[in-house]
Amino acid sequence: MTQLANSEKKRRRFIIGVNWQMPQFFFHVRCGAVRFEDRHGGEFANLQAAWNWALCDARHVIDDEALDARANRYWIEICDSTGSEVAALPFARVLSLH
Secondary structure (H helix, E strand, O other), X not given: OHHHHHHHHHHHHXXXXXXXXXXXXXXXXXXXXXXXXXXOOEXXXXXXXXXXXXXXXXXXXXXXXXXXXXXXXXEEEEEOOOOOEEEEEEHHHHHHHO
């Protein structure tokens, strides 16, 4: 019985590991026509988790760079693994939530 239970656990882990992978998102920062590419991206459970990370990152950039007056020129493009933009976060919006 123990051997069967162990084999069932291994099978389940294998199925979960193969069939489920977190999506990858990229966070490109724009300032007007200039785009700063995120070449590494990150894995997040879903778009909402990626959005929350972008929001936190934008707050850090605004604070570190003192962008209050220029925030309306910056935003983060959230792209999926195919390179398609799935959301955009203007820094001005971050300031209104700050």
